Amino acid sequence: MLTYQFLRFLLAGGSAAAANYGSRFLFNRWMTYEQAIVMAYLVGMIVAFVLMRSHVFGARAKAMGPQIVKFIAVNLLAVAQTLVISIALARWGLPAVGVIHQAEALGHLAGVLFPVITSYFGHKLLTFR
Numbered sequence: 001m002l003t004y005q006f007l008r009f010l011l012a013g014g015s016a017a018a019a020n021y022g023s024r025f026l027f028n029r030w031m032t033y034e035q036a037i038v039m040a041y042l043v044g045m046i047v048a049f050v051l052m053r054s055h056v057f058g059a060r061a062k063a064m065g066p067q068i069v070k071f072i073a074v075n076l077l078a079v080a081q082t083l084v085i086s087i088a089l090a091r092w093g094l095p096a097v098g099v100i101h102q103a104e105a106l107g108h109l110a111g112v113l114f115p116v117i118t119s120y121f122g123h124k125l126l127t128f129r
Contacts, residue, residue: 005056009120012051017112020044024108033104037086037111041079044112045071057128067127074122078115086111 024040031039049071053059059067090107099106 005124006120008056009052009123010116012056013048013116013119015051016044016048019047021109021112025105033090034083034087037083037108038079041075041082045075048075052123053128057123059128062128070127071123074119074127077122078119081115081118082108082111084111085114 020040020043022040023043024036027036027039049068053064053067086104086108088107089110090104094100094103094106
């Protein structure tokens with residue numbers, strides 16, 4: 001059952017994921033794939049925090065400092081998931097099935113999408129409570 005809040009989360013998260021995914025290609029011009037994933041994730045986190053705080057969980061009236069700390073904690077788990085999935089698919093999973101061209105882009109896309117559910121419940125039950 002999709003709630004209105006979860007749909008807003010998907011829209012906000014989709015915007016943040018697009019910022020994350022798109023910025024990785026820019027960062028990749030100056031740093032390694034792994035470093036670019038982490039930097040791009042930071043871009044996505046900033047976008048996500050602003051959108052989720054104001055448009056998803058309606059938490060603007062609450063103190064921002066504790067929300068930021070909790071948001072970072074939830075996202076440390078998510079960035080670990082993103083990094084592991086992205087690297088595993090790009091380096092081993094996709095090449096094992098013959099996908100060599102764009103393996104990093106496809107691996108990163110899957111890595112960005114993977115933590116959607118864990119992030120939603122982490123932010124709903126912890127960050128913006």
